[in-house]
Amino acid sequence: MASVRRDRSERLWLRYLILGSWAIVCLAPMLWFLTIGFRPRTEIIVPHPIYWPSWSLDAWRLLVSDWPIASYLRNSVVAVAGSVVIDLVLAIPAAYALSRYEFRGREDIGFYILSTRMMAPAIVAVPIFFLFKNIGLLDTVWALMLVYAAINLSLVTWIIRSYMLDIPKELEDAARTDGAGDLTILREIIIPACLPGIITAAVIAAIFAINEFLFTLLIASTSKAYTMSVALANFTGGSDGIIYNAIALVSFLAFVPILIVVILIQKHLSRGLTMGAVKG
Template sequence: MAGRTTRGESLWLRYMVLGSWALVCLVPMLWFLSIGLRPRTEIITPQPVYWPTFSLDAWHALWSDWPIGAYLRNSVLAVAGSVVIDLILAIPAAYSLTRYEYRGREDIGFYILSTRMMAPAIVAIPIFFLFRNLGLLDSVWALMLVYAAINLSVVTWILRSYMMDIPKELEDAARTDGASDLRILWEIIIPVTLPGIITAAVIAAIFAINEFLFTLLIASTANAYTMSVALANFTGGSDGIIYNAIALVSFLAFLPIFILVVLIQKNLSRGLTMGAVKG
C-alpha cells in the first residue's frame, strides 16, 4: 500500500492538511517581516504592495525616533526580575505542596491555581490605585511585581508537577543521613527539578513579555514602557500607525523567545498545561 500509513489513512491527505496549516502560519509572518523591511511609503497604499523595495528605514527610525533601548531594558529588567521573584516564592511553595502531608494542603494548592483564572481586568483598577498610592506608577518595579504575581500560580504548579515525580526514597536516604529539610531542598530537590525550573522560568518569561493590560495602565513614559506596550504607541501623529517599526520590534521580541522555546521543546506541553500533561 504505497502512499498509505499502516493505519490506512492516506499520506496525501495528511501532508495536504499539515502543509496548508504550515502556510497559514508562515505566510502572514513572512509578509509581516517584509513590512518591517520596507519604506513607509509602501505600507498603506491604494493597492497593497507585495514586492516591496528593501529598506532599513524602520530600523534606523527605531534608534533615532524612539527610545527603543529603554523599551528593551525595561522589558528585560521587569521580566527577569519577575521570574526571579517567582522562583524564590514558588520553589519552597511547591516543595511544601508535594513533600509534606498537612491539613489544608489541597485547598492551598487549589487557591494558588485559581489565581490563574483571575482576569486582569477585574483587578486592574485596584492595582492601578495601589501603585498610584505607593508612588510606583510608571516604574519598572511595579511591572516586575505585577508580572511575578500573574505567573506565580503557573510557576508553582509546574514545579509541583515535577517535584511529584521525585521518588520519596531519594529524600529518605538523605534524611537518615541527618540532612535538614532545607538542605534536602537545596541539594537534592532543586538539582533534580532543574528541567522543570527552566521550563517554568521560560513560560513565565513569555507570559511576562506578552503582558499588555497592566503595563498599559502602569507605564506612561519610556521609564516603564515595555516592547509589548510601546508597539501601541508607534504612531507618528498625522502619519498614522508606523507599521514597519512595529513589525521590526515584533521580530526583535520573537527571536529570543523562539530560541528559549526550542530549548525547552520537550517540556513545553507540560509547562503550558501547568503540569497536567506529561509530554
C-alpha cells in the same frame, strides 16, 4: 544489506524533508515581518501586491531617532527576567511544601493558589494602580516586575508542584537517613531532579509576562517605563496613520529575545514538557 541501507537512507531524507518543510512554515511569518520592517511604508499600504519590493531603512531610522527602542527593550528584559526570578524564588519552596508536607487543607490551599490565576486581571487593576501610586512605585520597572510576578506566581507554583509529585520519596528518605535536612534535600535532590519542569515554568511565566498589556499600560504612564508591548501600541495611530513597517520591525525585535532563550534551553524545555502530568 544494501537494500536495508537504502531504505534507511530514504526514510532519513523523508524525515528531513518533512521537518524542513515544517521549519519553513514556522519561520515564514517571522521572515515576512522582518521583510515588512525593511520596506517603504508607501509600498505596504498600496492596494495591489508588489512582488519585487524595494528596501528602505526608514523604519529603523524612525526607531533610532524618534523612539528609544533600546530603552524599551531593556525595560522589557529587566521586568520579565526579574519577575521570573521572583516567581522561582517563591514558587519552589511553596511547591516543595505542597508536594511533600502532610498537613490539613493541603489540597485546598493548592487549589486556592491556582484559582487566583482564574480571576480576570481587570478586577484588581484599579486597586493595584493606587497601591503603587501610594508607595511611589508608579511608572517604574520595579512595579512592572512585581505585577508580572504576582500574576504568574500561582501558575508557576502549580507547574513545579506537579513535577515534584513525580519524584520518588525514597530519594528523600535515603537522604534523611544520611542526616540531610529539608533545605539540603531541596537544593541537592529536588531541584536537580525537576530542573526541566522548573525551566518550563520559567519560560511559560516569561511568555505571559511579555504578552501582558493591561497592567503595563496602566502602570507605565510615561516612556520611562515603557516595555516593548506598550511601545508597539504607540505605532498604531497618530497623525501619520498606522506605521506598518515600524510595527513589523518592533514586533520582530520583541520576539527575538524569547526565541533565543527557547533555542538555548530547548533540550531542558522538551524534557519538561514531556515528563509527568499535572496532578490535582
